[in-house]
Amino acid sequence: MRKKEYVLFLAMVLTLGLLAACNGADEDADTDAGEDAAVDEENGDEGEEDGEAAGEPQEGGEIIVGMQGDPNDLHSAYAADTQSTDVTRMIHAAVTTHNADMEMAPELAVDMPEVSDDGLTYTIELHDDVYFHDGEQLTADDVVFTYEVFMDEDYTGPRTTPFERVESVEATGEHEVTIELSEPDASLESSALTYEIMPEHILGDVPADEQEEHEFSTSEAVVGAGPFSLEEWDYGTSLTLEAHEDYHLDGPYLDAVTLRIAEDANALLAMLQAGEVDHANIRPQDVETANAIDDVNVVAEDGYNYNYIGWNHDRPPFDDPDVRRAMTMAIDREAIIDGVLQGHAEIAHFPHHPMSWAYSDDVDEIPFDPDGAIELLEEAGFEQNDEGQMEYEGEPFSFELLTNQESHARVDWVVVVQEMLAEIGIDVQTDTMEFGAYLDRIQTPNYDFDAIAGAWSLAIYPDPEPLFHSDQYEQGQNNIKYESDAFDELAQDNRSIVDEDERAEAIQEAYGQVAEDQAYTFMYYPDVHQAHREEIQNFQMSPLSEFFKIEEWWLEE
Amino acid sequence: MTTYIIRRILMTIPILIGISIISFGIMQFAPGEPTALDLDPQISPEDREEQLDAMGLNDPIPVQYVRWAGNILQGELGTSFITNRDVGSMIWERMPNTLVLMISSTIMTMVIAIPIGIISAMRQYSVRDYIFTFGSFVGVSIPNFWLGLMLIMFLSVQFGWFPVGGVSTLGGDFEILDRLHHLFLPALVLATADMAQMTRYTRTSMLEVKNQDYIRTARAKGFKERRVIYKHGLRNALMPLITMFGLLLPTFIGGSVIVEQIFTWPGIGQLFIDSTFQRDYPVIMALTMFGAGLVVIGNLIADILYAIADPRIEY
Numbered sequence: 001m002r003k004k005e006y007v008l009f010l011a012m013v014l015t016l017g018l019l020a021a022c023n024g025a026d027e028d029a030d031t032d033a034g035e036d037a038a039v040d041e042e043n044g045d046e047g048e049e050d051g052e053a054a055g056e057p058q059e060g061g062e063i064i065v066g067m068q069g070d071p072n073d074l075h076s077a078y079a080a081d082t083q084s085t086d087v088t089r090m091i092h093a094a095v096t097t098h099n100a101d102m103e104m105a106p107e108l109a110v111d112m113p114e115v116s117d118d119g120l121t122y123t124i125e126l127h128d129d130v131y132f133h134d135g136e137q138l139t140a141d142d143v144v145f146t147y148e149v150f151m152d153e154d155y156t157g158p159r160t161t162p163f164e165r166v167e168s169v170e171a172t173g174e175h176e177v178t179i180e181l182s183e184p185d186a187s188l189e190s191s192a193l194t195y196e197i198m199p200e201h202i203l204g205d206v207p208a209d210e211q212e213e214h215e216f217s218t219s220e221a222v223v224g225a226g227p228f229s230l231e232e233w234d235y236g237t238s239l240t241l242e243a244h245e246d247y248h249l250d251g252p253y254l255d256a257v258t259l260r261i262a263e264d265a266n267a268l269l270a271m272l273q274a275g276e277v278d279h280a281n282i283r284p285q286d287v288e289t290a291n292a293i294d295d296v297n298v299v300a301e302d303g304y305n306y307n308y309i310g311w312n313h314d315r316p317p318f319d320d321p322d323v324r325r326a327m328t329m330a331i332d333r334e335a336i337i338d339g340v341l342q343g344h345a346e347i348a349h350f351p352h353h354p355m356s357w358a359y360s361d362d363v364d365e366i367p368f369d370p371d372g373a374i375e376l377l378e379e380a381g382f383e384q385n386d387e388g389q390m391e392y393e394g395e396p397f398s399f400e401l402l403t404n405q406e407s408h409a410r411v412d413w414v415v416v417v418q419e420m421l422a423e424i425g426i427d428v429q430t431d432t433m434e435f436g437a438y439l440d441r442i443q444t445p446n447y448d449f450d451a452i453a454g455a456w457s458l459a460i461y462p463d464p465e466p467l468f469h470s471d472q473y474e475q476g477q478n479n480i481k482y483e484s485d486a487f488d489e490l491a492q493d494n495r496s497i498v499d500e501d502e503r504a505e506a507i508q509e510a511y512g513q514v515a516e517d518q519a520y521t522f523m524y525y526p527d528v529h530q531a532h533r534e535e536i537q538n539f540q541m542s543p544l545s546e547f548f549k550i551e552e553w554w555l556e557e
Numbered sequence: 558m559t560t561y562i563i564r565r566i567l568m569t570i571p572i573l574i575g576i577s578i579i580s581f582g583i584m585q586f587a588p589g590e591p592t593a594l595d596l597d598p599q600i601s602p603e604d605r606e607e608q609l610d611a612m613g614l615n616d617p618i619p620v621q622y623v624r625w626a627g628n629i630l631q632g633e634l635g636t637s638f639i640t641n642r643d644v645g646s647m648i649w650e651r652m653p654n655t656l657v658l659m660i661s662s663t664i665m666t667m668v669i670a671i672p673i674g675i676i677s678a679m680r681q682y683s684v685r686d687y688i689f690t691f692g693s694f695v696g697v698s699i700p701n702f703w704l705g706l707m708l709i710m711f712l713s714v715q716f717g718w719f720p721v722g723g724v725s726t727l728g729g730d731f732e733i734l735d736r737l738h739h740l741f742l743p744a745l746v747l748a749t750a751d752m753a754q755m756t757r758y759t760r761t762s763m764l765e766v767k768n769q770d771y772i773r774t775a776r777a778k779g780f781k782e783r784r785v786i787y788k789h790g791l792r793n794a795l796m797p798l799i800t801m802f803g804l805l806l807p808t809f810i811g812g813s814v815i816v817e818q819i820f821t822w823p824g825i826g827q828l829f830i831d832s833t834f835q836r837d838y839p840v841i842m843a844l845t846m847f848g849a850g851l852v853v854i855g856n857l858i859a860d861i862l863y864a865i866a867d868p869r870i871e872y
Contacts, residue, residue, distance in 0.1 A: 064727065069831070070640070072639050072640045072641065073640070073641055078641070080600070156607055156608055156610075156611040157604075157608075158600040158604050158605070158608065159600070159604070160601070160603075160604050160607075161600070161601045161604065209611070212641050213636055213641045213642075217641060218640065218641050218642045235647070235650060235651075235823065236651065236823025236827065236828075237723060237724065237727075237823050238727050238728075240728070258727055258728065260723075260727060261821065261823075262722065262821050263722075263817075263818050263819075263821050263827060264818065264819075266706070266819075267721065267722050267819065267820075267821045270709050270710070270713065270714055270721045270722070271721045271722065273714045273721075274713055274714050274717060274720070274721045276720065276721055434589075434834070435589070435834070436587075436588060436589025436590075436834070436836055437587075437588040437589055439588075439589060440588035440589045440590075441588065444602075466601075475602040475603075476601075476602050477602075
């Protein structure tokens with residue numbers, strides 16, 4: 001009968017097991033070689049050099065870009081997750097946008113808006129040669145229409161705060177928009193004005209609360225004024241985008257970009273290895289593997305976010321700044337970066353990013369000093385008993401460090417922290433939870449945690465209020481219950497400060513206060529890595545977008 | 558028979574209502590909510606609260622249930638909280654992918670497992686039997702995800718024989734060979750565990766039948782061995798397998814979760830995972846009810862097949 005086939009099949013199953021065993025060893029051997037390559041790549045910052053060295057951009061060509069998961073909504077007023085905002089940025093254009101240095105720059109506007117001396121009137125002059133994908137011209141009316149969606153009382157999207165101080169938006173010319181504010185708002189240019197402009201001639205008659213579910217927002221029916229137009233959206237598989245020839249700024253040079261959906265990071269990496277995608281975001285632990293692929297460059301950049309340990313100030317002894325400082329001193333962050341993140345991160349001492357104007361060097365860098373930590377704890381009322389345990393109020397001190405299971409790096413380093421604190425006699429239990437359950441436990445109204453390991457993505461406007469102001473405890477994001485009058489006073493209403501220098505000073509001092517008080521133990525700024533085929537020229541990267549300035553990328557013949 | 562089927566169908570109604578109440582309740586008690594996941598300090602708590610209001614999630618759970626049930630009865634599956642698209646069309650567009658995957662892996666299972674099981678049973682304690690037995694234990698023990706990752710790693714990445722994932726080549730027209738090329742690995746992985754299990758069931762079942770009087774009688778009548786085994790033996794041995802097949806039907810939605818995830822196969826299982834992690838209640842409920850429906854139908858079909866396979870069974 002078909003005896004032979006069965007035996008063959010069986011043989012296959014058995015050999016697979018053997019092969020797999022061999023592979024484990026191979027992979028280890030590869031790692032060392034790969035690591036050196038990774039270091040070179042980063043020092044050389046090759047992505048940028050390529051573009052400059054190769055000269056004039058060439059038109060044409062197509063690339064396939066890997067993306068983790070479908071976007072959810074392509075309407076700028078409703079897009080909130082990364083995939084959605086990344087794709088929205090390719091399809092639509094906004095009045096202002098950010099550049100690679102995290103500074104604001106005009107896109108639809110000819111220049112940055114003109115602001116009146118009292119900070120209440122913004123005048124925006126738009127380019128007069130902007131066209132939507134369907135050929136209609138983009139005018140001041142489209143801008144007014146879009147912003148009014150956010151301000152509509154039926155609007156239920158997540159973005160009302162950026163517009164809360166906008167009194168009126170008016171078209172004061174075919175290509176001129178005037179915005180009146182009720183109070184000065186320094187964040188306007190980097191928040192409200194960065195939401196992409198939607199076409200009034202298509203959505204004008206759709207009520208604000210129906211736009212989210214409109215086919216415009218959820219299918220290839222979308223029309224924008226951005227560098228690419230969406231031709232096909234095969235849900236769960238791919239999105240096909242074509243160049244918008246009339247785009248008013250440089251590019252796009254590529255004829256088409258296909259976004260290929262992969263369900264997880266492993267699948268994405270395999271696609272990159274098999275040459276099925278030309279570009280992908282990769283995790284720090286995959287850098288070596290990606291570097292080992294022929295013709296693939298890995299580019300690293302500081303992520304615009306930081307990891308932290310948040311201490312619950314509502315639970316003694318974490319209400320004592322000295323205890324929190326001692327915890328920081330007992331944790332060897334350098335070792336965690338080297339051991340867990342393979343060096344792909346930088347120690348954080350401050351609640352915002354070094355690239356931002358909110359950053360201040362004038363901050364006390366807490367060194368790794370376990371002995372100092374013990375001393376500090378003893379001053380704060382701890383006592384070391386005969387077995388080396390730290391006792392607080394007569395009991396051996398112990399607390400729970402909680403994190404979410406989706407972040408592999410954090411899941412790994414909480415255990416390292418556990419060991420480091422055990423060194424100074426503090427017992428830590430670690431726990432990981434699924435993200436939704438984790439949030440439920442740490443947010444209002446539960447606040448049921450001793451300490452959490454988490455991360456914050458940062459916004460361009462570095463408002464310190466949402467995370468640390470004492471008003472933000474009951475309902476907001478200050479779930480650690482940080483309370484500092486000095487901070488509250490400094491941070492209070494920083495958006496209203498019209499003078500730039502004065503504002504920067506207030507915010508830097510406010511953040512400085514948070515660092516001084518060690519509201520969190522700031523862990524590190526992780527690098528983000530992208531891998532792309534060598535043929536892609538003028539590759540650019542920004543921590544806020546996966547396909548940054550993709551309209552300016554081009555392919556070498 | 559007809560009255561029996563009608564009675565069975567009527568009985569499914571209270572069962573489905575019960576399932577819907579329980580799953581709705583469990584889902585609501587699970588921690589987390591759809592808006593909490595947009596963790597962004599720039600989104601104010603008031604906005605979040607307003608979104609929950611708009612989704613109707615701030616109403617008491619019984620009110621939410623009645624509203625949901627009312628919509629279902631009118632054939633409205635609702636709109637996804639996350640993708641803002643119609644839940645019905647989200648499921649509908651993924652259904653063909655899952656069906657293709659499940660049907661081909663089921664066929665693969667049957668074609669390979671049943672003959673192996675029979676051979677094993679007929680030559681009990683032979684070398685061949687031991688090899689097959691060993692093989693099926695290996696098959697049962699290999700975790701799906703591991704086998705999938707290994708196959709991708711060697712056959713796709715190293716040798717480039719198969720695509721890494723997806724249902725077809727991007728941008729290409731419909732081509733049956735291309736589809737089969739993409740289908741082979743996920744279907745194989747999915748079939749492995751079932752195959753091993755099915756082999757064991759067939760073997761056991763065959764062993765039991767083998768020593769029955771009617772087999773001996775058939776042999777005594779001088780029938781050819783092949784006829785004895787396949788006509789008289791297998792037919793009876795198949796009875797328990799039918800039950801198993803009925804139970805397989807609901808795995809059409811659940812069983813492929815991991816495989817779909819690994820092979821980036823845009824099917825129902827993937828949708829289920831995504832919507833669960835995003836707390837996309839309308840999608841979760843629709844899929845749960847769909848799964849419940851399949852269990853009920855699967856059992857019904859199994860019962861009907863009994864009657865066909867064994868005319869002595871009467872209802």
